[in-house]
Amino acid sequence: MSDLLTPDYAKNMRLIGHSDQGGRADGIQIMVSGGYAYVGHVFNNGFSIIDVRDPKKPRFVKHIPQPEGTWSQHLQTHGDILIVNNMCDMLKVETSGAFDPGEYYKGSVADKVDFAGEKPWSAGMRVYDISDRENPREIAFLDVPGLGVHRVFWDGGDWAYISALPPGFSDDIFMIVDFRNPEKPEVVSKLWKEGMHTAGGEEPWWDPKYRYALHHAIIKGDLGAAAWRDGGMSLIDVSDRYNPKFISHDNPCPPFAGHTHNTLPLLDRGILFVVEESQADNCEDGIKRNWVYDISVRENPVTIATTLPPDEADYKNKGGQFGPHNVHENRSEGFQSEELMFVxxxxxxxxxxDISNPFRPEEVAACVPPAPKELMDYRPNRPVVVDTTDVYVDKQGLIYTTDMNAGLYIMEMDGLK
Structure with missing residues (x-):
């Protein structure tokens, strides 16, 4: 077996395929559509396309660049449409000496980036026709003034949901986009936590060491579940897309370490699975967790469990970040389960x-790919360790993960079909 397909650790899983993504092995969000994987980059700009119809021999197709100085690490697919985010490349800003490493995650981003004058980045979201899966054709660009769009949630239908930082706000807020005509997307509403609209006279009331900002919201039906980083999570009524309203809010930070990153509603069970993000090496920002909430009464969400951190190795001192990052979103074109959570x-x-008993989540499978051969990360003194960043599971039960430095891995799990 190739060294690339020999995991450092595996339980009820195996590696079956790998791609270095044409030499741009950094990957963040991944979508799989029509036998092709679309991967957003964080160090190399743009996004890449990989033919995964033979999962044991994935084939790099091409790289699609985005404007200079622009992050496009997040993307969405459904049917023949691909959406790609465009925002300021904060790593470029950081390494230019504009602020200290890691400061992007601390306090308000609006205090760190100058919005005045001409921006050296693209801010908004790009829409592509991917009816020809190997040759995306750009059909629209939605300009969102300011820092740009951080993340999008769109699983088909008339509405897309974005997090973005427009001028006049302290950080990313929730915005709804009319997507009935993909060639003419239009922002129709905004929602934010009290204290974020600085141009409207609001003042942040939270400790300035925390970052209150929408990472993104996942929408199921008319319910939005929003992750506000150190600001916790909110349930949002989006039944009126022109006037979304908060239903409830909960924030375990402090005393817990914060940075809520993903919020996956499991509507048939009245459950919410919440993932926090680790940003600092060696858990210097605290232990991050996965939470299970009971949201059967949406006005009063209650935490009922957490998952135990992996402990078969000393991950805290392994180097790099140890903690959750993303969860498979139960997308309509992929594998769906209200009991198995892929993180x-x-x-x-x-x-x-396995959260079939939501009070006692149990880890039932795991796979730790080998360390990368080299780093895509251009920041100094970075550890050469695996950094699994995103996961997508297709209808056949194949599992696709991305790494910040090691490319695309395709996995199988025992009993998953």
């Missing part, structure tokens, strides 16, 4: 949790 766990690879 990328950075230096601890991929973890699969």
């Amino acid at each position: 990328s766990y950075q230096n601890a690879g991929l973890r699969v949790y």
